[in-house]
Each structure stands twice: as structure tokens, then as C-alpha cells.
Amino acid sequence: MNITGSYQSMFKIPELKRRILFTALILVVYRLGSYIPSPGINIEALKEFFAAQEKTLLGLYDMFSGGNLHQATIFALGIMPYISASIIFQLLQAVVPYFEKLAKEGEEGRRKINQYTRYGTVALALVQSFGISFALEGMGNIVLHPGMGFKLLTMLTLTTGTMFVMWLGEQITERGIGNGISLIIFIGIIARYPNDALNTLQQLRSGEMHFLKLAVILAFMAVVIGGIIAITQGQRRIPVQYAKKIVGRRIYGGANTHIPLRVNTAGVIPIIFAQSIIMFPGTLGTMFQNNAFFEGLASLFRHTHPVYIISYTVLIILFTYFYTAVVLNPVDLADNMKKNSGFIPGVRPGKKTAEYIDKVLTRVTLPGAMFLALIAVLPDLMISWLNVPFYFGGTGLLIVIGVGLDTLQQIESHLVMRHYDGFMSRGRLRGRR
Secondary structure, three states: OOHHHHHHHHOOOHHHHHHHHHHHHHHHHHHHHOOOEOOOEOHHHHHHHHOOOOOOHHHHHHHHOOOHHHHOEOOOOOOHHHHHHHHHHHHHHHHOHHHHHHHOOOHHHHHHHHHHHHHHHHHHHHHHHHHHHHHHHOOOOOEOOOOHHHHHHHHHHHHHHHHHHHHHHHHHHHHOOOOHHHHHHHHHHHOOHHHHHHHHHHHHHHOOOOHHHHHHHHHHHHHHHHHHHHHHHOEEEEEEEEOOEEEOOEEEOOOEEEEEEEOOOOOOHHHHHHHHHHOHHHHHHHHOOOOHHHHHHHHHOOOOOHHHHHHHHHHHHHHHHHHHHHHOOHHHHHHHHHHOOEEOOOOOOOHHHHHHHHHHHHHHHHHHHHHHHHHHHHHHHHHHHHOOOOOOOHHHHHHHHHHHHHHHHHHHHHHHHOOOOOOOOHHHHHHHO
């Protein structure tokens, strides 16, 4: 496949070219905003504090904000309040009948849920920005002029920044290419990669790392990335047949299709949930440094401790099954198939179909959950065993690869729709011929 020709084709289609350039412009605006500091904060003192917070909830939050939190910029909260609100309302659809009804009302229902999500984002941003301002005042010399004025100014600045970032993401989704919210997180994560590359080069020049060791690490990284792509794209396809129906003089149905059950249906959400819990003891240890109980608890959950690794793995597997059950309901799938005269060959419609889908989904989810757990603990193992000078794996790598694949697929769909060869489509087209 001629990859160069595919890249050149992207800019031969005026609409696609316009969408790509618009997306790039929005991402540049976001990165420029990441250098505007929030008023009233000693940035250098804050950076020193965050240097010890990588394995706490603050470090996790800072990753999703693209490093804006430890730099105290106007985008310090990033898009995290919107993500939290989205997850909350997605879970409410599974437990609250009102939201479940809205989710089934089509476009109008989704529009109402999106509006509620925006309101929830504002509420969470206000609460979180107040908490940040309160915490900053308790850190000593970080806040230049503490008081209610600082708190109100911080709440206004950070909440406005979050809403602006959310608006940027929505503009990319509507007028650009790819999912805007995901791309904003994506660009914030890869912004750290140049520093990691420079640190590695410095170690090579100083002799702290040999070229052979770097070659082994790079080869291992290539294998891991290939595995993540395979798991992300992996599906178990359940064949479905639809009976023919005669309505008037027309015949409907009679098609053969499939239900694609993804190996990793839950995506990166289980790792985020598990990290939020597993990092809590370390956060308590940081907050109560003179308390023997909390310091002892935090020591059990250090990133190389067996208790940390086992607990983290179990939590990820449990959350993978939980979130998969939330987003994919076998009973609803079976009911929709039955209403449309669809059936799985060899399986009775209705309850038996739901049981069959649930059984297959349970088996397919297990390798995906175990792989997520492996990727989550991989950075800690590489740093402790191989002394790797950068953070490779975990949530960030999954997001980067997942968002990259999704964006490439959207670009490819534009190319194929206009009779150009896509990045991954030429082989499939030859196979169909």
C-alpha cells in the first residue's frame, strides 16, 4: 500500500483538507492557552510541589489536563470536569429510568443529555476550582495574596477555561476531523513526549544508557504498541440473519450481518476508575505526612509493591466487566433483534439469545481486561526493572493509540467515500474483488 499517496490524497479533497487544517488550528489555540498562567500563583513553588505528586490523584489529573495543572494555567482543570460529567450521566442512563428513556429517544434525547452534561461540567468545575484554590492556600508560599478574592478569581478563571476547552472540543467534532474532546486529551499527552526524548538523549550522551539497551527498549515498545492496536481493533463477530418480510409489494430484510463484540469494549475507562482508587492511599499519605497510619498505608501502595500491583490488576479487571455491562446490554440487543425479525443461527430468539450474547461477551472481555491490567502496570515495571527514563504505557499510551486509530479511520472514510485509497482499505478492496 502506498502510504505516501494516501497522505497526499488527504489534501486533494477540499472539504477534508479544510477539516484537517481547522482541527490543527484549534489544537494550536489550545496549546497556546496552556502557557497563560492563572493569576495570583507562584508557578515555580507549585512545580516543586508537583514533582512529588506523580503517583497521586493530582498527578493523574495533571496528565489529563496536559500538564496545565502543575503549571497553574487558565486550562488547569482541562477537560476533566466534562469527562467526569459524561461518565456520570452515562452511568445514570443505566440506573435512572428518566435518563434511560432519554437515551432511547434518538437525537432529541441525546441533545438533552448533552445539555445536562454541560450543566454538570460547570457545577463540577466550580467545585473543583474552589477545592484547588483552597488547597493552594494551604501549601505555604504558593499563593501570593490568599483570601476570598483569590478563591473567587480562581473559580472564575478555571471554570471559564474548562468551558472554553469544552467549546474547542465541540468545534473540532462538528467542523474538524475526529472526536474533539479525545483529540484535546491526545495533544496534551503527546506534548510531554519531546521532553522524554531529550532526557533519553542526555542519558545516551552521558553514558548512563547504552545504545543496545535503548534498542531493546524500543523493540519492546514496538511490540507493546502492536499489541495495543490488535486489542483495540479486535472483535468477536456474532453472525445475525434477518428474515424476509413482505410489506405491500416490497420485500424487506433477508440480510446477513453480524454483531461486533469488541475485545476492549470499555476502552480506557477501567484504568481511570482503578487509578482513582489505587492512588487514594498515596494521596492521603501526602496530605497527612506526620501520621504513621496513613504513611504506612501509602507505603503498601507504592508502584513497585506487590500489594499495589495485585490490587491494581484486580480493580482493572472488575471495572472492565462492570463498565462493559453498563455500555452493552445483551437483553436490549436480543430484544432489538427480535423486534426486527433477526436471529442468531442455532440460537432461539429472546432470552436464549441474550444468554448467548452474555456468555460470548464474558469470554471476550477477559483477555481484554487482562491486557489492560498489563498495560497499566507496565510503566512502573519498566521504570523499576529497566530504569527507563520516561513513562511508557498506562492510560496515556492507550488514549494516544485509541484516538490516533479513530482519527485515521475517520480520514480513511472520507478518502474511500470519494474513491481514494485509504490507509487501511486497499487490502480489503482487493480481497473483495
